[in-house]
Amino acid sequence: MSSEYKALSPETLADRLGGLDVMKKTVGRNAEGWTVREVGDGNLNLVFIVEGEAGSVIVKQALPYVRLVGDSWPLPLKRAFFEYHALIRQEARDPGSVPEVLHFDETQALIIMERLQPHIILRQQTMEGRKVEGLGRAMGLFAARTAFRGSDLSMKAGDKKADQALFAGNVELCDITETLVFTDPYYDAEMNRHTTPQLDGIVADLRRDEALKVEVQHMKRAFTSRGETMCHGDLHAGSIMVTDTESRVIDPEFAFYGPFGFDIGMLIGNYLMAYHAMPAHISDANACGEFQAWILEVIEETWSVYCAEFLRLWRTERTGILYPKALYEDQGHDFASESAAQQLLGEIFRDLVGFAGIEMHRRILGLAHVAELDTIEDEDLKAKCEAKCLKLGQMLVMNRNRLTGMDAVLAAARQTETGGQA
């Protein structure tokens, strides 16, 4: 390939990539016979499925601008570099959780990776009312393992500092989160949109809530300064691909060093939105209620698995500089070590609740929405579902330091959903 960046197209891909050994081996030697489809449905990149006689792969290439917005919003190609570095770390930290990377070309901002098949995006699956066996367990393990193993609890101090410095270069993608998640939704910013006029009143109320805006900015400060571990950075139901029995994580181009609770918080925020959106997707009330109950079970399981795995790693893999065994176990103070772990999990819980609430706001008030809500054609019904998310999000942000645990989050969700009538 040429040394200068050039966006691929279905027409040029075979010609440009056909000479790569990895493509010959994985897709087939007869590049002229490849089928190439562009399937990028995300906001940022080109994504191709390339099929040949030997098999198929995904070719993902960054574009020099935000696809959702156009070339008026430039975005550096370097995000492919961060995605690559995040993918190989996630694979090492939770083997099998992400697509295998087959090839990376930094100049072309291009990653060739394993095609997940017959996986579909999680939110497509759930919008069709189909469950995923083991989803909570898979995501709880992924979040706990990547959190623990990317931190000073596990890594050598110099390696962690070097990785933190590396991902500090992901400035523009962090800026998207800093602006679109933590700021714009809380005032009348240019790129915002919300369901109008139905939500106008509640949106105005929310933007008048000064205490809420203070809490959200405290959480934003945690986002920008608490470099505890390498986060995926964009872990929502569009970054998870599933079959009925398997779950894999994709698209970590927003990777950065941030709070332990960030990824799992964003994810749970997305689950809670799906929960409130389900009545628009499953018309049968009983079937809908049963599916909603499953979503809450997934949340519960994600967090309980996270805690159990975090504790297991704490006991067996705590090789980093924090809470060293020399101070605890080696002194016969095993229980102090357990206390420290439980206190840390408490802190992670309080953070994740806050991040979940903020995610629920930005997906309804900001630029980027979620399909579970955005595809609801009946604007009144849509607004009704969205209003529940806004209220629950506000409750979570404001009460994150005072809740008894995940049971309280789920109880609040049920109460919000039924309005006290269930």
Next chain:
Amino acid sequence: MSSEYKALSPETLADRLGGLDVMKKTVGRNAEGWTVREVGDGNLNLVFIVEGEAGSVIVKQALPYVRLVGDSWPLPLKRAFFEYHALIRQEARDPGSVPEVLHFDETQALIIMERLQPHIILRQQTMEGRKVEGLGRAMGLFAARTAFRGSDLSMKAGDKKADQALFAGNVELCDITETLVFTDPYYDAEMNRHTTPQLDGIVADLRRDEALKVEVQHMKRAFTSRGETMCHGDLHAGSIMVTDTESRVIDPEFAFYGPFGFDIGMLIGNYLMAYHAMPAHISDANACGEFQAWILEVIEETWSVYCAEFLRLWRTERTGILYPKALYEDQGHDFASESAAQQLLGEIFRDLVGFAGIEMHRRILGLAHVAELDTIEDEDLKAKCEAKCLKLGQMLVMNRNRLTGMDAVLAAARQTETGGQA
């Protein structure tokens, strides 16, 4: 100068640096007539005073090992690079607070800087019972200005992330803090020393305090992961040079991105040790009590000036991405902005109290002690002063989230000093 690193000596300095324009201009053209004295009394570096017919300068050069320990403990020369970068940032953020940098040679790990004259090290001054007019104000301003202006409250997000990545390279000096401050003192580590046998009992008690060890490791986690601002990293009474009326800060080679409260916490921990050590340095009880009262006033003033300056900068220079005016002042929500600032100061206070307590422990239990205590010849008296520091430090770490404010810290110090008899 040669492109290969070579340590300077008083004999070689004139020959090696005589050709530099900055030396000709500042010290004088007649290098053969220069007087060169090596005066490094710190733990890590060579420091020369070079005097000539035009004036004098300081030449500071890093050694490739820890001077205090010897070449068995190698330490990278790159720390001069971090010191240089910290010095120019501190000068920009609090003009006049640090020596002017005249020349930096990265290969030689060498900084030529303004000679502060007739300044002496703060702890020399206080051990002689001499006050420094304006000390609290100068240090409160320095700590607040460098904290605020090095953070996401002020800097452009990309600049802050780039600086954080740059200082993330200061691995070995952070390791010293991580090990010698936050870990070794709390168990029987090899390099530790304490006044024995007088302190053996209290030291054993302290190392059995499991809750204390958990709190300290939470603070260590803040040190390694909460990159809120560029910290000096080693702000104690040996890093401040004073006259009777002026205070300047030196030696920021430990600079790193850390918690807002780190520098001011370390500093206040050092003041509190000086407070408890004074009876060994001023024999007249009234004079001693009067001087001790002054130390507590300095602490009070340092913190009150810090708060006032932080709030002033918050109102007038909040140009960063955190707590943006678009969300508050521009919406007529000025008071929310004030609330956020006060909550943040509360958080900084709770952190600084913890860091102060830990600093008081490590200077008595760890490798590097402070002259105020270490020079007390009567071992029983020394142990008595040190025991007070250990107890107060423990109280501060364990109660940092529950105190009403700095008045409570000072009251606890007075109570510790008098044992309730004053």
